[in-house]
Amino acid sequence: MPSARAAVAGLARTDEACEPSGVTPNPATAQPDRAPADRALRGEPVAREVFTGLPDRYDRLAYLLSLGQDRRWRRAVVDRAAAGQPRLVLDVATGPAGIALAVAGRTGADVVGVDLNEPMLQAGLPRVRRALPRGRVVVAAGRADQLPFDDATFDAVTFSYLLRYVDNPAATIAEMARCLRPGGTLASLEFSVPPQPAWRAAWWGYTRLALPVLGSLTGGPAWYRVGRFLGPSISEHYQEHPLAWHVAAWQAAGLTDVGTALMSLGGGLVMWGRKGPAS
Numbered sequence: 001m002p003s004a005r006a007a008v009a010g011l012a013r014t015d016e017a018c019e020p021s022g023v024t025p026n027p028a029t030a031q032p033d034r035a036p037a038d039r040a041l042r043g044e045p046v047a048r049e050v051f052t053g054l055p056d057r058y059d060r061l062a063y064l065l066s067l068g069q070d071r072r073w074r075r076a077v078v079d080r081a082a083a084g085q086p087r088l089v090l091d092v093a094t095g096p097a098g099i100a101l102a103v104a105g106r107t108g109a110d111v112v113g114v115d116l117n118e119p120m121l122q123a124g125l126p127r128v129r130r131a132l133p134r135g136r137v138v139v140a141a142g143r144a145d146q147l148p149f150d151d152a153t154f155d156a157v158t159f160s161y162l163l164r165y166v167d168n169p170a171a172t173i174a175e176m177a178r179c180l181r182p183g184g185t186l187a188s189l190e191f192s193v194p195p196q197p198a199w200r201a202a203w204w205g206y207t208r209l210a211l212p213v214l215g216s217l218t219g220g221p222a223w224y225r226v227g228r229f230l231g232p233s234i235s236e237h238y239q240e241h242p243l244a245w246h247v248a249a250w251q252a253a254g255l256t257d258v259g260t261a262l263m264s265l266g267g268g269l270v271m272w273g274r275k276g277p278a279s
C-alpha cells in the first residue's frame with residue numbers, strides 16, 4: 001500500500017525544516033515558451049511575491065475573488081479526482097492544502113501536497129494536523145515544473161490556480177502527467193474568462209474595478225496588490241493560452257478523455273483527463 005510518507009521520504013517536509021528557494025531550476029523549463037517582455041505577470045519571482053503576506057487570510061481571498069463560487073469549483077475537482085478511487089494523490093501548488101485535505105477526507109487516500117512558497121504550506125499545517133490521522137496528508141516544498149517524484153508514482157494528481165504563475169505551462173502539465181500512473185486522473189481548477197460578451201464585460205468590471213477596492217478594504221495593501229494583479233493575469237493567460245490550447249497541452253502530455261467544464265458562467269475552469277497507457 002503506497003503512502004504519503006513513503007512518497008516524500010528524503011524530501012524536506014514542512015512540518016520539519018525546509019527551504020523552498022533551495023530547489024534548483026528545471027532544465028526542461030529553462031527555456032520559457034514566452035517572450036521576455038510578457039513575463040511581468042508570470043514566473044517564479046511573481047509567484048513568490050504575490051503570495052507574500054497572503055497566507056493568513058488566503059481562504060477568504062479565494063472566496064472573494066471567485067464571488068463565493070470557489071468552494072463549489074473545488075468540490076468539482078475533488079469529485080473528478082475521487083472518481084478513480086485513488087490510494088495515493090499529489091496536489092500541486094497546494095497552498096494551505098485545501099484541496100489536499102478535501103481529497104483525503106473524501107477518498108481515504110494518502111495525499112502529498114507540494115508548493116513553492118513555504119508560508120502558504122505553513123498556513124495549512126494546523127488544519128493538516130487537526131483534520132486527519134498523522135501522515136495521511138503530508139506537505140513539502142517543491143516546484144510544479146520539477147517535481148521530486150518518480151514517474152507514475154500517483155493514482156491522481158490535482159492542481160488549482162497554478163498555470164498562470166509558471167514560466168512554461170505546457171512543460172508543467174507534462175511534468176505533472178509524468179508523476180501520474182497510467183490510467184490515473186489529472187484534475188484541475190483555474191480562474192477563467194467568461195466567453196459570453198455581456199458576462200465578460202461584467203467580469204472585466206469586477207476584476208479591474210471592484211476587486212482592487214474590495215481587496216484593499218478587506219485585506220489592506222497586500223490584497224489590493226493581488227486585486228489589481230489578478231484580472232490582467234487571467235486575461236493575459238487566456239489570450240496566450242485559450243481553452244483549446246489547454247486541451248491540446250493535456251493531450252500532448254499523454255492525457256486521454258480530456259474534459260472541461262466552465263463554472264459560474266465561465267469564471268472558473270475545471271479540467272480532467274486520464275493518463276493513457278505507457279508507450
Ligand SMILES: C[S@@+](CC[C@H](N)C(=O)[O-])C[C@H]1O[C@@H](n2cnc3c(N)ncnc32)[C@H](O)[C@@H]1O
Pocket residue numbers: 044047051062092093094095096097098099114115116117120142143144145159160161162165166
Ligand atoms: C492561488 S494559490 C492556490 C493554492 C491552492 N492550490 C488552492 O487552491 O487553494 C497558488 C499557489 O501556487 C503556488 N505556486 C505558484 N507557482 C508555483 C510553482 N512553480 N510550483 C509550485 N507552486 C507554485 C503558490 O505558491 C500558491 O500557493
